[in-house]
Amino acid sequence: MIDAARLQSLFLELVRIDSHSRREGRIAARLARELGDLGADVVFDGAGTKVAGETGNLIARVPGTTTAPALLLCAHMDTVAPGEGVKPLIEDDVIRTDGTTVLGGDDKSGVAIICECVRICRERSVRHPPIDVVLTICEEVGLLGAKHLDLSLVRARRGLVFDSDAVGFAFTRAPGANHLEVVVHGRAAHAGMAPERGVSAIRVAAEAIARMRLGRIDPETTANIGRIEGGRANNIVPDEVHVRGEARSHDLARLAEQTDHMRACFEEAAARHPGARVEVQVESAYEPMAVPEDSAIMRLVVAAAARTGRTITAAGMGGGCDANVLNRRGLEVVNLGTGMRDIHTTSEWLKVSDMVAAAEVTLAAIELAADLT
Ligand SMILES: [Zn+2]
Numbered sequence: 001m002i003d004a005a006r007l008q009s010l011f012l013e014l015v016r017i018d019s020h021s022r023r024e025g026r027i028a029a030r031l032a033r034e035l036g037d038l039g040a041d042v043v044f045d046g047a048g049t050k051v052a053g054e055t056g057n058l059i060a061r062v063p064g065t066t067t068a069p070a071l072l073l074c075a076h077m078d079t080v081a082p083g084e085g086v087k088p089l090i091e092d093d094v095i096r097t098d099g100t101t102v103l104g105g106d107d108k109s110g111v112a113i114i115c116e117c118v119r120i121c122r123e124r125s126v127r128h129p130p131i132d133v134v135l136t137i138c139e140e141v142g143l144l145g146a147k148h149l150d151l152s153l154v155r156a157r158r159g160l161v162f163d164s165d166a167v168g169f170a171f172t173r174a175p176g177a178n179h180l181e182v183v184v185h186g187r188a189a190h191a192g193m194a195p196e197r198g199v200s201a202i203r204v205a206a207e208a209i210a211r212m213r214l215g216r217i218d219p220e221t222t223a224n225i226g227r228i229e230g231g232r233a234n235n236i237v238p239d240e241v242h243v244r245g246e247a248r249s250h251d252l253a254r255l256a257e258q259t260d261h262m263r264a265c266f267e268e269a270a271a272r273h274p275g276a277r278v279e280v281q282v283e284s285a286y287e288p289m290a291v292p293e294d295s296a297i298m299r300l301v302v303a304a305a306a307r308t309g310r311t312i313t314a315a316g317m318g319g320g321c322d323a324n325v326l327n328r329r330g331l332e333v334v335n336l337g338t339g340m341r342d343i344h345t346t347s348e349w350l351k352v353s354d355m356v357a358a359a360e361v362t363l364a365a366i367e368l369a370a371d372l373t
Pocket of ligand 1: 076106107139163
């Protein structure tokens with residue numbers, strides 16, 4: 001039932017609308033029209049004001065033909081840079097960028113799949129539950145749209161996020177992450193005339209990092225120091241170093257433990273050098289998610305895939321997405337692959353047939369959800 005040509009054409013239109021994070025106003029207006037024309041009640045929440053963006057999250061409530069619980073279909077409207085002036089190239093089944101920008105298949109493939117499914121429901125009078133389409137802002141800059149989503153406008157408490165690559169997988173597990181920002185303070189002095197008066201912030205940072213457990217900590221946990229900058233000149237004992245790093249874990253307790261360890265390494269190194277001090281700031285980027293494989297939403301997508309002659313396998317992913325936030329906020333959500341490939345690069349591409357496959361499974365899930373209780 002999915003109209004591949006129409007899905008492709010909407011996708012191409014959407015990737016040509018610039019929508020860097022906080023600049024989603026134009027695409028939101030276009031999608032409000034799309035979903036409003038399909039009979040949805042479209043509203044925006046106040047998230048845009050909170051993040052100083054052009055628009056809030058778009059929430060489109062499609063009335064059901066049955067009284068089953070509402071189903072959430074969620075994707076994000078923003079793209080990473082460089083994502084302005086996208087000129088998609090079409091080669092048979094493949095759509096790619098011209099190499100100067102990302103394609104924006106992350107996540108406009110998800111947006112296009114959702115719109116096509118809602119359209120089919122209306123056009124073909126498919127039995128379906130109430131559907132809440134949530135198109136978020138600012139996913140790429142810290143899941144801000146999902147964090148500020150006004151849940152009082154959303155009826156659904158379970159559903160699907162469309163924001164991962166390979167079709168045939170439902171991501172049920174993802175790590176949580178903490179970001180660390182550290183400033184190491186030493187004391188400046190002339191390196192040749194009075195080195196004993198200085199305290200080297202570079203030495204303190206180096207000692208801290210040398211003693212730190214980094215890389216793969218255990219099967220569930222990783223850690224990295226990703227950026228370091230500091231010092232002034234060869235002949236000055238360095239008085240300041242800035243260090244940034246992260247810890248990730250599927251286990252909240254292990255995440256806290258690794259984060260505390262990294263903080264302690266800096267504090268202990270500073271304590272060994274009188275006159276040195278550190279400021280460590282920890283920000284929770286997102287928390288882990290783990291949806292059981294026998295949850296209602298997983299059973300729904302597995303059954304939907306079977307109905308279309310496909311399979312859906314539960315999998316874990318290495319990063320966070322809106323699903324992390326929504327699960328933490330009490331919804332039950334898994335992340336379905338849309339076909340997007342080599343995302344966040346200027347060689348991003350996707351296959352239209354993959355988007356069609358994801359849309360077929362989604363439509364089957366919508367039909368099956370019409371009879372859930
Ligand atoms: Zn994404």
